[in-house]
Amino acid sequence: MKELAGKTAVVTGAGSGIGRAMAKRWAEAGMNVVMADIDEVALDDAVIEVSQVGPAAGLAVDVTAASEVEDLLAFTVDHFGRAHLVCNNAGVAGPSGQAPHELTVEDWQWVLDVDLWGVIHGVRTFVPHLLAHGDGHIVNTASQSGLTSGAVISAAYYAAKHAVVAISECQFHDFSQRDSGISVSVLCPGPVATNIMHDEAHRPERFQTVPTPVATEHSESVTSAMSDVIASGRPAHEVAEIVHNAVINDEFYIYTDPNIVESITARHRAIEQRGFPTTGRMDADITG
Numbered sequence: 001m002k003e004l005a006g007k008t009a010v011v012t013g014a015g016s017g018i019g020r021a022m023a024k025r026w027a028e029a030g031m032n033v034v035m036a037d038i039d040e041v042a043l044d045d046a047v048i049e050v051s052q053v054g055p056a057a058g059l060a061v062d063v064t065a066a067s068e069v070e071d072l073l074a075f076t077v078d079h080f081g082r083a084h085l086v087c088n089n090a091g092v093a094g095p096s097g098q099a100p101h102e103l104t105v106e107d108w109q110w111v112l113d114v115d116l117w118g119v120i121h122g123v124r125t126f127v128p129h130l131l132a133h134g135d136g137h138i139v140n141t142a143s144q145s146g147l148t149s150g151a152v153i154s155a156a157y158y159a160a161k162h163a164v165v166a167i168s169e170c171q172f173h174d175f176s177q178r179d180s181g182i183s184v185s186v187l188c189p190g191p192v193a194t195n196i197m198h199d200e201a202h203r204p205e206r207f208q209t210v211p212t213p214v215a216t217e218h219s220e221s222v223t224s225a226m227s228d229v230i231a232s233g234r235p236a237h238e239v240a241e242i243v244h245n246a247v248i249n250d251e252f253y254i255y256t257d258p259n260i261v262e263s264i265t266a267r268h269r270a271i272e273q274r275g276f277p278t279t280g281r282m283d284a285d286i287t288g
């Protein structure tokens with residue numbers, strides 16, 4: 001999508017971090033911006049910030065609910081007529097340093113409902129709208145964890161993010177085959193300095209495990225090391241700039257950490273040679 005000015009962007013998870021930075025970048029590009037988040041306080045603050053740049057409107061949305069994502073489309077149409085650029089970005093990290101079998105049912109459900117189903121609801125709701133208009137661009141936020149695996153971040157997160165990459169690839173094929181005028185990109189960031197390690201603050205009650213499992217020494221030390229890696233990650237505004245350029249240039253895979261290519265190559269080599277799975281950057285950063 002070469003021309004952004006005067007068009008409308010929709011961003012989920014826009015109250016904080018990457019989503020908030022993308023919303024601001026779209027406003028700077030002259031777009032109307034619709035911002036959605038489950039955290040109303042953060043959202044209101046972000047809408048005030050973005051409104052200083054250009055037209056912006058916010059709606060409290062829990063992306064795990066299909067009906068709320070449908071409300072987001074209706075809200076967008078009411079405010080700005082239609083959507084052109086849709087960023088399915090809301091996400092949570094979930095617990096770190098726990099083995100796949102140690103995650104509770106609620107851990108799995110929370111991470112998959114937000115990180116995977118949130119994207120699915122965005123795709124199901126907004127793509128028919130873009131197809132009806134014959135143009136548009138979707139950016140699905142996955143992670144470099146959608147291209148690698150490891151033992152530091154939870155298996156639920158890896159599973160959700162791999163699925164988001166796969167869905168985005170399937171969308172690419174579909175859009176190409178139907179000559180739709182719609183593009184799709186998948187954002188696979190490395191560490192970005194955001195609030196993602198404080199995600200428990202907006203974990204809805206239905207996803208709480210009762211009683212709260214006791215953290216082990218291992219999970220606490222991994223979580224603390226991960227928090228340090230995230231805190232020293234790229235600033236979110238740089239990521240927003242990378243996404244902006246990728247949308248303008250119609251690029252599919254969007255990376256923020258050039259070193260990720262090494263991990264991807266190693267993983268693919270292991271698959272081709274039927275070797276053992278390799279780990280991604282986060283494990284290398286934390287366990288050396």
Ligand SMILES: NC(=O)c1ccc[n+]([C@@H]2O[C@H](COP(=O)([O-])OP(=O)(O)OC[C@H]3O[C@@H](n4cnc5c(N)ncnc54)[C@H](O)[C@@H]3O)[C@@H](O)[C@H]2O)c1
Pocket residue numbers: 012013014015016017018019036037038039042061062063064089090091092093114115141142143144188189190191192193194195196197199202230233
């Ligand atoms: N920060 C990183 O290092 C990093 C790396 C790779 C991928 N990502 C991905 O980037 C995306 C944005 O994360 P971030 O790092 O900016 O984190 P963040 O916590 O700063 O922002 C995420 C936003 O999503 C919102 N959110 C959470 N659950 C929601 C729900 N059910 N419905 C609507 N909104 C909800 C939060 O309130 C928050 O404002 C996520 O998908 C995350 O997985 C982040």
